[in-house]
């Protein structure tokens with residue numbers, strides 16, 4: 259699968275091309291200011307396993323030996339979690355810069371785990387990494403009353419275009435959160451529609467896994483679909499889609515107001531609160547998704563929504579806000595579970611579930627579609643976590659709504 263990077267003929271040329279490319283932006287030029295303090299590698303959840311954790315990679319680049327990383331495969335342990343970027347005292351954007359650039363070169367060199375290759379090929383062929391039929395993208399809405407508006411069918415402007423995303427559309431566990439969000443939007447009388455079969459993967463995780471060309475292809479398809487309809491703003495279920503539409507699509511001329519659904523609902527908390535009548539007597543802890551929190555500084559809105567649920571007690575895990583732990587699904591990690599298990603014999607999602615158990619949580623609340631399946635799997639692996647329930651914030655809000663009790 260070809261990216262957009264130009265092949266270079268010698269190792270020195272490769273090093274020069276990578277270094278020069280990274281320094282084209284003001285942020286990338288900060289690479290020169292690296293202190294070699296190693297903080298990035300220390301905070302990296304898999305840094306201890308990487309032959310080239312971020313600080314060592316910067317060192318290789320400076321030494322003109324960047325090509326040496328192409329012989330290793332442990333760069334694929336990077337889950338693009340932004341932890342290194344967050345802590346770097348020189349403010350070097352390691353996650354979207356050097357780490358992603360290294361993955362692009364690994365792809366070009368053919369050094370790619372099979373499971374990731376499959377997800378990328380599915381994305382190219384079907385417009386989603388799960389290999390599902392594009393025609394079935396809106397099947398999850400079947401039987402909902404009132405029906406969800408699919409833009410191509412309703413042929414009218416809407417206030418809100420909901421970019422549903424891959425896993426919320428196709429994955430059975432995550433679809434329950436999609437249905438919950440429909441119920442909330444309907445209760446709030448939000449005029450919304452979805453693209454259905456016209457929606458493609460936001461492709462942000464594919465981009466961070468090194469496939470910039472595929473990202474641009476899918477982004478342009480989404481951009482063409484957006485341009486066919488009239489709406490005031492886009493909301494996303496998926497923080498990765500939010501990140502793509504907010505920060506990356508505008509570079510391709512695809513520029514619309516976009517918010518994550520937790521931001522959208524938090525703004526309407528005054529209207530939402532009267533519906534939240536059922537008490538949820540539970541200790542709940544919230545997992546900050548990397549692409550809502552560290553990548554985009556959205557920390558308060560998910561917590562405001564949870565705290566609006568009567569009876570709910572919000573507690574924080576030892577890692578939270580900017581210091582949150584990754585679930586392991588980002589940057590292609592969703593499609594590298596087998597590879598990463600072979601290397602680490604532990605899953606990041608299990609570390610996180612242990613933290614939730616340690617604070618006595620009954621419920622681990624999430625706001626990213628990668629997380630419910632990952633954390634639920636992890637609860638099955640950890641004896642003390644058998645009673646821990648994993649729920650999306652949309653599911654918790656829907657359960658607190660009066661209609662949920664009556665059904």
Ligand code: SF4
Pocket residue numbers: 291292293294295296297298299312313316345346347348349350352
């Ligand atoms: S944290 Fe920043 S300054 Fe320190 S080694 Fe890593 S990249 Fe260099």
Ligand code: SF4
Pocket residue numbers: 298301302303304305312335336337338339340341342343352353357
């Ligand atoms: S983005 Fe996360 S996983 Fe990747 S190198 Fe940085 S800290 Fe490690």
